[in-house]
Amino acid sequence: MAEATVVKPRTERIQPGVWRLKLPCPWPGVPHGNAWAMQRGAGLVLFDTGVGGPKRLRMLDIALAQAGFGVEDVELVVCTHAHSDHCGLAASICEGTGCELWMHPRWEHIRLQVENPDGALEARLEVGRMSGVPLRALDRYRQERAAKPEELVDGIRAPDRELLPGVEVETDVGTWGVYETPGHAPSHVCLHQPERRLMISGDHLLGRSVLFFDYGHTPDPYGEFIASLEVIEPLEVDLCLPGHGKPFREPAAKIADARKQAADLLQRVRQGLADAGEATAFELVEGIVGRENLRPGSAGFVLQIVLACLDHLAVRGEAAPVPDSDPQRWRA
């Protein structure tokens, strides 16, 4: 697989006291992610951190230096959700500076990955096997991972404060309120600053929607995601600060776009199942992506999305797992 081009960190002032830190991500197709640094007195509140791992703290320091600060100025770390590109450096920053980490209480989904990466890999391979992924492909994936383990999270740390509605985050641009927006991840929150009409939207709402549902932690992540779009819809927002890509102005259009994409996706899974009569999740992935376009990385990504759609169709009474099938088969 081709290495992702490593982008250098680049910092951009969005408005007085607000900086976008564009930090490199290690994944092909996702070259960078954003952290948002906001001034608070002489220090900073950092919303999201970028991935952890060797040299990443130095990378963050280089990004902060472009705003005239350093990692030692971070007084509080706030994470929109517990994915490695948003909380990977949280433990290192908090240890180094003594500052607190605020994150949603449902952050456990990252715990296994950090504390027992081999166990997490085996769990993922078992999901693949049960979904009908060919054993040869799973073996290849296991070998690749063994040769090149991912170090994307610097240890795990329970939040010092649970980010729940009612918690307020103080910065010089104003006080931010917390909105629970599970779906993309069970721990996802968005933060809203009503006077400046700003929203930190994490991966819930992006400028170019890329849907992803962290599968297997809750009964219906797809349904949660749709409900979470309703949570942010009434908020008055002039500028949205997303987890990836540039800030954008028209959140209503992006919400409509995310809804449409999600509905299209569900329809493709529904149709795939109707056409096949009965199928494994992986057969549906092949139908959606096309067998010739399947790549190990993207197949795993699409598989999680298809599994989330199947769970949602099951909740709606439109699909059901075939009893005693192994790999798991589904029928309309």
Ligand SMILES: [Zn+2]
């Ligand atoms: Zn994420």
Ligand SMILES: [Zn+2]
């Ligand atoms: Zn992300």
